[in-house]
Amino acid sequence: MPLSKAFMLNFLGNSPKWYKTAIITFLIINPIVFFAISPFVAGWLLVAEFIFTLAMALKCYPLQPGGLLAIQAIAIGMTTPGMVLHEMEANMEVILLLIFMVAGIYFMKELLLYVFTKLITKLRSKVVLSVAFCAAGAILSAFLDALTVIAVIISVVIGFYSVYHKVSSGKGYHHDHDHTHDRDFHEQHRQDLQQFRGFLRNLLMHAGVGTALGGVMTKVGEPQNLIIAEKANWEFIEFAIRMSPVTIPVFFCGLATCMLVEKMGWFSYGVQLPKNVYNVLADYAKDQDQNRTQRETAKLIIQGIIALWLVIGLAFHFAAVGLIGLSVIVLATAFNGVTEEHALGKAFEEALPFTALLGVFFAVVAVIIDQGLFTPVINWVLTYEGTTQMVMFYMANGLLSMVSDNVFVGTVYIEQISTALKNGQITRDQFDMLAVAINTGTNLPSVATPNGQAAFLFLLTSALAPLIRLSYGRMVFMALPYTIVLSIVGFLMIQSGFLDDMTAYYYDAGLIHHHSASEVSDSSSGGH
Known part of the structure; x- marks a missing residue:
């Protein structure tokens, strides 16, 4: 050669x-x-x-x-290495979140598999199950973050897939088995496996969109939310209240869309769980319940307590998201007997490649900032006023997030309007309203593509995607009904003046207060 x-x-x-x-x-x-x-x-x-x-x-x-x-x-x-490093330093919370929180979830997989197996085996209606997955993704994302939640769902779905694959390859629950290869898989189960993959794709996409529905609501929901909240100096509750005129209607319309596509079988939804697969999962759940040892029960109890700490810690923002994730690793391993270094290493396998990819993302963000790629669009949008200006920001952020990525679009835009505030081009109240438009614009229309949503990209690049045949094109197609509904409802809530009216009401009720122009973070891209 x-x-x-x-x-x-x-x-x-x-x-x-x-x-x-x-x-x-x-x-x-x-x-x-x-x-x-x-x-x-x-x-x-x-x-x-x-x-x-x-x-x-x-x-x-x-x-x-x-x-x-x-x-x-x-x-x-x-761009320069210094600028890339600056972007990474400014987004250290996001990087720590990926390194520690996703790894922390790995040590809670027994509890997650237990809870979601009960869901799948008890809820026999596919429509109800789909809405449950979508709503669970939304609620969890509001208190955790979309990347953490999608890591949870991926862990659960790989659990389901491996159990069925193992049994259908003629092995017992406790045998070692490589579920990434079909060489031992029995031919008579091939059709069921294809249908099961379709069923899992449905649930994953509903849960993925659910993470967007909940992720837009709170400060910790998405990586760019943290950056926007830091820049605007909003705490957890104020962030949620300011977003609610857009996010609450969008949430209910998203659930309605979930029900509709499942009921009608549109966009390759509506795939039912094959009876043989259901029997395997039900038998597995029964076997686990009957043969669970006291040590395994103790593990579930500990993981349940840690899950409670996770929600409370993030809701009240006791520490940075990544640091809470690190506490989960320490608690889950210390109280569940995981003490070997190689056992710890497995937990980081899923998150670290994506963390490295995010580092490359920040290099591209540095190019966007240094070359002023978004500046013409931003300057054009700033020529508008009032509600029209918010609508234009929402649309510009949405379109750019679809074709690029919502994290760096949100990061660049919030930096640009904070610069405009410092230069006296806009008032602090305008800044607050535009921050809402940027956050909702980057989070809602961005479900259109896997690169638009960090959680979707994490799913696409995970070890699970090839197993269930979830490609880029298929994700775009399955996300399309959600993209249309979420984008339009978000647009209407801003364009109709509903956001202005509700924000004025919140000011009058004392739920939020006016900030001064000096209450803006000085960092070039948000965060500390």
Whole structure:
């Protein structure tokens, strides 16, 4: 084999040849466009290329190709290592959340599997079960955060999948088994497996959208919410109250959409749980209940207490989200007998690749800021006034979040309006209303694409997605009814003046208060 061919085979591993060629082409074109045409055009080209790597996540994990693009961007001067580090420092809460909270959930999987197995085996109506998953995703996201919740759901669904796969491969519940390979899987169960995958895709998408419905409501719901809240100096309760004129109507319309698509079987929803699969899961639940030892019962009790601490700790913001996640790891391992280093290491396998990918994200954010990619849009939107200005911010944030990512759109926009406030272009009350429009704009229409929502991207790049055949295109298609409903309801709540009226009522009732212009964080991208 020629050495050149060996290099090409090693480059991005098992990715298709056309994909490797595309990435190499990007790397050749970018410096030419940057130096010969325009840094601004090169910046938008980089954003488009990065989105391409996200869209092709099942061909190759986006960290490697996206990382190469980010390294090149720094090398040719589109941004600096200092700016990337600054973005990461400003978003340290989000990074700690991913490292510690997602790992913490790993040590609570017995409790989660117990609770959700009861749900699936007791709720026989698919419509009721779907609404339960959607509502559970929303409620949990409001008090935890969308990434944590989707990690919970992924853990639960992998549990269901592995139990059925193990039994249908002729093994017992307690046998070792690799559920990622179908070589031992019995042929007569193939049809049930295909249908079960469809059923799990349905539940995952309902729960995923649920994380968006609940995630938009509170300070801890989504990564950019933390950044917006820090910038605006809003605590947990004030954030929730200010968002409620938009988020409450959207929540109920989202649940109604869930019921409708399940009932009608639209957009590949309405897939029923096969009877054979139900029997396996019901037998598994019964076996677990009958053979549960005292030590296993003690584990469930401890995990239940830790779950309570988790909700209370986050609701009252006793510490940064990531630090509460670290406390979950310590408590869950200390009281459940996990003391070996290698047993701890497994918990970080799911979160750390995505944390590294988020680091690349922040490099792209640094390019967006340094090259002023969003500045023309922001300046144009600021030419409008009153409700129209809020509507334009909502729409601009929504569209940009669909094609890029809601975390860095929210981060860049909140920074731009805080700069406008400091420069006297807007008042503090305008800033507060625009912050609501930015938060709802980045959280609601962004369900359109996996790259739009951090939780969706986490799901797409997880080990579960290939198991249940959940691709980028399929996620976009299944999210479409939700995208339409959530975007329109959010738009109407802002455009109709309902947000203005309710905010005025909250001021009069003393539920929220007017802030001064000086009560704005000085950090360049939110956070401390």
